[in-house]
Amino acid sequence: MTPQSTLLTAAARPIYWLLLVAALWILLRGHNAPGGGFIGGLVAVAGSSLLAIVLGPPQARRLQPLASLPLAMLGVGLAVASGLPGALLGLPYLTHLWGPFGLSTVLLFDVGVFFAVWGALTGYVYAILDSLEARP
């Protein structure tokens, strides 16, 4: 890759964690204020992309809960699963249920969206960056 700025290399990790916290906050506040799983996922992608560009995709992958493709699939799986409790109660599929403390199947669904966006888009970004590494 191109020569790196020391400043950027040093700041990349803190910025990544900051962005990740922001992404989670955006995800959780989404139901009542601007935000949500989709935007939160995009912010997380921004953080991971920064890390991948500065420190390389392997480093960015290491700081994810799962590799990109499994993460995306987990997200879709969570979203699929969030509709099952309602269906088991005889309601139409994806009818959401609410429990105490603001917990709900909606949240599960939104977390699924978050993971799907995070995993899928970072998968693209890393694959594109990887293809550059191999160039002479």
Add this chain to the structure above:
Amino acid sequence: MTAETHSAPAQPDLLWLAALPLALFALLAWGLGTYALPWQFDAAWVPSLDVALAFRVDGLSALMLALIFGVGTGVFVYASGYLAHEARPGRLLAVLTLFMLAMAGAVAADNVFLLFLFWELTSLTSFLLVGFKHKHSAVRAAARQALLITLGGGLALLGGLILLGQMAGVYTLSGIVAAGPALASDPRLPYALALVMLGAFTKSAQFPFHFWLPNAMAAPTPVSAYLHSATMVKLGIYLLARLDPAFNAVLFWEATLVGIGTLTAVWAAVLALRERDLKRILARSTVSALGTLTLLIGLPNPGAGLAAVVFLFAHALYKAPLFMVAGNIDHATGTRIIDHLMGLRHAMPWTAAAAVLAGLSMAGLPLSFGFVAKDAMSAAKSEAEIFALVSYATVFVNAIAVAVAGVAAVRIFWGPPEAPRGAVHEVSWRMLLPPFAIVLLGMEIDFFPAIADPLLIAAARAVSPELGTVALSAALDLEVLLSATGIAAAAGLLLFFTWDRLHAVLHRLYWLDRYGPGAAYERALHGVATLAAWQTRRLQPGRLSAYVRLTVAALLTLGAAAWLATADWPELGWTWQPQGWAWLAAGLLIAAGALAAVGLRDRFALLMASGLVGYGSALLFLFAGAPDLAFTQFVVETILVVVAASVLPHYAARPPAPPAWRPLDVALALAAGVGSFVLLAQLAGLPADRTLADWFAANSLPAAHGHNVVNVIIVDFRALDTLGEIAVVAFSLLAALPLLAGLKRRPAP
């Protein structure tokens, strides 16, 4: 070195997988003894589309199930021996299990959509099974051919079944058969029947689709023994037999079945003489048998239905063992070319014995079940008094069957033993027991008709409801024995002894390879690839400017067409309304970015300028009261610019074209700009329908406990849409990863 190139020494023993078909077979036998047919099961699935989990097992279905589970048990035992030294036998047996269940579903389904589902599932699993040794390009081509032909036919079948369902007003096979005679005058009937027959003919390898079956011999032998003799290729026959009672009086149906069946039977028998590969010879003779079955179903008299059912059963019980014999020989000697195989009876006595028994049954000589089948067949034909051609044809086909049986059972085992090539030795018991068991079962049934007769009669009644009670094996008729069977046997012996000379003559007919339907398939496949390459070159030349030009021009053409076709356009609703400094600032940002992009030549500067357009739009969204949208736009734009900026330096820059006056591009750009403006202005003039927006706003908090309407729509009101979208995003990555990995290997331009 990959795993496939060396045989793994310690493969897990997969014999236990045979327990499933065995258990299902036992369950079926117990059920047949305990409960009267037909068995029915009905549960709603998608009621609005008439898709139901409707199953109905009558005599014909039960017979097919008995074959699927019975032969299946043998095949699984056989495969556990055959695959002992292959890499990844579990993968093959897993797909084989899936195939077995799909096959069972297909013959038990009553709902036409359910039948179609299982039908296509058998095609798909067969693709994976034929293409098991996918490292060889010939194997891949064979698998693709089997897939394209059977799936294509399956689509025709779906069309035919839907038409039949619409005409009958009911989407079950039993309902269609019951309504069948009343549909005879419907003008749609010929189309429906043609489509259904197309589906059945492709599946059962009838002319002109007969060529895929011999090519599918690229499959491992257990697969050929199971799919290509006993089960899958009989699925088309099964469907024809299932529908025959409804359309017995329709001339088009009967004539096509008799015509195509006869043609297939004769032609495949001739082609069998051209082959030297034992498995391909057997495959050709299977196609010939399938043609005979189609012919028998086409014959209108009830006896023909009985003959078809008996022959279907008998064929499975001798052809599957013969395929296993071919597999044993291949396994022990490493070749299936009959010229290299001589005198194997010394080295492989048990295989030879199994081959002789199966060969006897195939040749239709007394002793075996095949005799009863052929007897029933000739009785059926003399009863129908159909034109002599068909009976001559079947005598000819039977003669070649006798000759093929001779080749498979006698020729390669007798004669002087070849010089020993390595150590040819007998195969393990797992590869001997199944062919013996299946072929002896066929003979057992011949001597003890009480076992299978009731099932066969029940199956025949499903094909020919008017059939009375007949004792099948009591129908031995000396006269018939001496005429048709005798002539066929004599001619068959003659063919057997002149096989090599006939082969030499037929083999020289190269035009058969060049102009046959198989060659037509290859040309069509090549044509599709050529067409795709041509239109890709035209539409995707690889220059970004060309893509933009093409896209904008196409959009403008479509827009102009819509404009001209619409008579009354709404008034332009656009009026200048001062929106404050914020809007102006956002607008200026967009304009500055766009203007800069036109003038800039440096790629980085261009990227940043286009980023300005995105940020300006995000600002505009923000001021227009759409913070979620603005937020998303900001983040997307940022990621895009950052990632693009880090990728750009790695691509060699094409030197920018020198500035030139390009009037076409100017015109396109102006037209696109003016067009978008006019479109938006007119949209603004339309009265806004706020029904949905108001409903969402009113229900977001009370019904979905959320203040943010946008997010509530995404995760709750339209959650199914979102689920679809994230699934597309995630699965697109699955498709993109191998493509992006391909970028790596390509040298930099």
